[in-house]
Amino acid sequence: MGKNIIEKIWEQHVVYREEGKPDLLYIDLHLIHEVTSPQAFEGLRLAGRQVRRTDLCFATMDHNVPTKNLPTINDPIAKKQITTLADNAKEFGIQLADIGHPDQGIVHVIGPELGLTQPGKTIVCGDSHTSTHGAFGALAFGIGTSEVEHVMSTQTLWQTKPPTMEIRVNGQLGVGVAAKDIILAIIAKWGIGVGTGHIVEYTGEAIRALSMEERMTVCNMSVEAGAKAGLISPDEKTVEFLRGRRFAPQKQFDEAAEYWLSLTSDADCAYDVVLEIDAAEIEPIVTWGTNPAMGVGVSKTVPTKTDYDNEADRGALEKALQYMDLKEGQKITDIEIQHVFIGSCTNSRISDLRTAAEIVRGQKLAPGVQGIVVPGSWSTKRAAEEEGLHQIFLDAGFEWRESGCSACLGMNEDVIPSGERCASTSNRNFEGRQGAGARTHLVSPAMAAAAAIHGRFVDVREFAKQQA
Amino acid sequence: MEPINIVKSVYAPLDRKNVDTDQIISKEFLKRIERTGFGQFVFYHWRFNENGQPNEDFVLNKPAYSGAEILVAQDNFGCGSSREHAPWAILDYGFRVVIAPSFADIFHNNCFKNGILPIRLTEAECDELLAKGIEQAQEIEVNLEAQTVTTGYGKTYTFNIDPYYKKMLLNGWDEISLTFQYEDHIKAYEEKRLVFE
Numbered sequence: 001m002g003k004n005i006i007e008k009i010w011e012q013h014v015v016y017r018e019e020g021k022p023d024l025l026y027i028d029l030h031l032i033h034e035v036t037s038p039q040a041f042e043g044l045r046l047a048g049r050q051v052r053r054t055d056l057c058f059a060t061m062d063h064n065v066p067t068k069n070l071p072t073i074n075d076p077i078a079k080k081q082i083t084t085l086a087d088n089a090k091e092f093g094i095q096l097a098d099i100g101h102p103d104q105g106i107v108h109v110i111g112p113e114l115g116l117t118q119p120g121k122t123i124v125c126g127d128s129h130t131s132t133h134g135a136f137g138a139l140a141f142g143i144g145t146s147e148v149e150h151v152m153s154t155q156t157l158w159q160t161k162p163p164t165m166e167i168r169v170n171g172q173l174g175v176g177v178a179a180k181d182i183i184l185a186i187i188a189k190w191g192i193g194v195g196t197g198h199i200v201e202y203t204g205e206a207i208r209a210l211s212m213e214e215r216m217t218v219c220n221m222s223v224e225a226g227a228k229a230g231l232i233s234p235d236e237k238t239v240e241f242l243r244g245r246r247f248a249p250q251k252q253f254d255e256a257a258e259y260w261l262s263l264t265s266d267a268d269c270a271y272d273v274v275l276e277i278d279a280a281e282i283e284p285i286v287t288w289g290t291n292p293a294m295g296v297g298v299s300k301t302v303p304t305k306t307d308y309d310n311e312a313d314r315g316a317l318e319k320a321l322q323y324m325d326l327k328e329g330q331k332i333t334d335i336e337i338q339h340v341f342i343g344s345c346t347n348s349r350i351s352d353l354r355t356a357a358e359i360v361r362g363q364k365l366a367p368g369v370q371g372i373v374v375p376g377s378w379s380t381k382r383a384a385e386e387e388g389l390h391q392i393f394l395d396a397g398f399e400w401r402e403s404g405c406s407a408c409l410g411m412n413e414d415v416i417p418s419g420e421r422c423a424s425t426s427n428r429n430f431e432g433r434q435g436a437g438a439r440t441h442l443v444s445p446a447m448a449a450a451a452a453i454h455g456r457f458v459d460v461r462e463f464a465k466q467q468a
Numbered sequence: 469m470e471p472i473n474i475v476k477s478v479y480a481p482l483d484r485k486n487v488d489t490d491q492i493i494s495k496e497f498l499k500r501i502e503r504t505g506f507g508q509f510v511f512y513h514w515r516f517n518e519n520g521q522p523n524e525d526f527v528l529n530k531p532a533y534s535g536a537e538i539l540v541a542q543d544n545f546g547c548g549s550s551r552e553h554a555p556w557a558i559l560d561y562g563f564r565v566v567i568a569p570s571f572a573d574i575f576h577n578n579c580f581k582n583g584i585l586p587i588r589l590t591e592a593e594c595d596e597l598l599a600k601g602i603e604q605a606q607e608i609e610v611n612l613e614a615q616t617v618t619t620g621y622g623k624t625y626t627f628n629i630d631p632y633y634k635k636m637l638l639n640g641w642d643e644i645s646l647t648f649q650y651e652d653h654i655k656a657y658e659e660k661r662l663v664f665e
């Protein structure tokens with residue numbers, strides 16, 4: 001029997017194996033940001049240890065960098081974290097894309113952009129959305145700060161090989177339905193625990209049809225499905241995306257590409273679990289609740305208690321609706337929003353900005369709606385400005401910001417006020433995620449842009465027709 | 469790390485599913501650059517009302533559960549963001565053991581690295597613990613060596629744990645110094661590692 005890509009990459013990276021122990025795995029790339037690293041550096045210093053392979057580390061600032069009025073940082077504690085990372089990077093000799101550096105951006109946006117992310121690599125970062133890099137056929141997963149310290153000291157991690165899961169997306173997506181809707185639909189269908197303990201490979205016609213940036217959106221939210229990692233076997237699109245990128249192989253690019261393609265799952269491989277979904281049944285999704293599985297198609301209504309067969313779920317519904325200030329059975333298209341956030345490592349890449357700009361072009365934000373667009377990286381921002389996308393957003397009344405995580409988690413000043421509602425292209429809608437009391441609805445960039453114009457959710461499929 | 473073997477204490481029943489790391493330690497408290505001092509902020513938005521006063525209805529604020537070193541919750545505990553501040557906060561608050569039917573992966577791993585014992589019991593067993601504990605605060609005894617949880621209501625539950633992690637917790641080992649013993653293997657791997665220029 002053949003092997004799937006997960007097994008191939010895993011086997012390649014085993015440094016040491018012994019019965020009754022996790023495997024000692026080698027780590028090819030360690031991405032570092034300001035929030036989950038200070039305690040790891042502190043640990044190194046206390047123990048008198050070094051970073052073993054500074055050449056396999058790359059650091060940036062993203063979580064709490066301000067996205068306006070740079071270089072002023074008002075929050076003294078954020079400032080401390082930021083200067084701490086700068087000092088640590090210097091002390092330990094790690095490459096850093098500091099604030100104001102042309103490579104700076106959200107860690108999961110810049111990794112692929114710089115060509116650091118490559119098929120077959122094991123990639124870790126002290127951040128759960130590290131799964132994003134799986135879009136390239138890399139085994140990428142989030143780790144905690146103790147593990148960050150462990151990787152810094154040893155370039156390895158002890159890992160028990162998780163079971164594998166295939167999520168096959170058959171057929172073709174409808175017009176106006178985005179990669180974001182695929183992953184939100186998967187989570188809505190099977191729940192936030194569906195992937196728990198597994199590494200997922202996304203396969204099928206609809207996945208193969210996605211661009212690299214769209215694949216990143218899908219893999220990004222693997223962790224919202226509970227999975228340790230999610231990946232997609234590399235193909236020609238993967239190879240072409242990487243060609244010429246700064247940290248991609250140069251002299252030996254063709255050899256590398258050949259190797260990458262050899263990692264693709266074999267036709268006769270097996271998985272521990274296989275799930276299938278038909279792309280044609282997926283519509284643009286809007287989450288109505290306080291976890292990413294609480295989402296429905298935009299043409300539908302908020303669920304009612306009768307939709308659930310157990311008390312726990314009915315209780316969760318009640319709690320979520322109370323927080324979200326929504327009613328059972330309410331139409332999704334009747335939900336009015338006051339904020340729109342286009343950004344985050346899920347949807348802040350150039351194609352996301354293009355899609356949103358296309359809908360916004362020549363329109364105005366609905367009265368009472370505030371919108372911000374936060375490009376995922378400086379380089380994305382520059383590219384968007386070269387195309388004039390920023391002007392489209394500015395003309396419509398959006399704010400055009402510097403790159404960072406921003407309102408995805410509201411660690412900087414970009415927070416949604418309590419009780420107000422935000423259509424957000426990010427990945428988490430937990431209570432208080434975007435600010436205490438803030439109500440988050442997760443959607444695709446197109447859906448967010450359309451909501452900005454209408455002041456409530458609209459079906460982008462209709463919107464596209466009207467505009468045509 | 470402090471070794472764990474027997475923990476005997478009253479337990480706090482947190483009757484919720486999908487307790488995420490944002491709820492365990494809210495993001496506004498993440499900006500410290502040390503590992504300690506997070507306990508005061510654990511479950512902050514549940515422990516305190518909007519005006520900053522303690523929420524008397526929340527389990528950790530009830531005197532009967534004060535000093536609990538064991539936390540019992542429902543499914544998928546520790547889901548959401550990978551922040552290790554969550555186990556730090558739990559440990560700093562005084563918990564050494566968390567019992568639930570299932571844990572999110574990263575959180576589960578992080579527990580071992582910080583000297584917290586995460587125990588998976590069945591849903592029925594957790595439901596029973598929660599029901600009894602809510603009815604009346606009571607003591608249980610967790611024994612890692614024996615892999616048992618002995619209740620005050622006459623039941624003893626057993627649990628599974630990866631033998632490697634068990635040994636780590638029992639001995640309070642720091643993982644990095646353990647891994648340094650494999651330096652030869654790491655070097656050998658690096659020599660044959662595939663790198664394209």
Ligand code: SF4
Pocket residue numbers: 062063106107108127129344345346404405408409426427
């Ligand atoms: S954009 Fe949001 S989800 Fe992504 S790394 Fe930043 S905070 Fe995390």
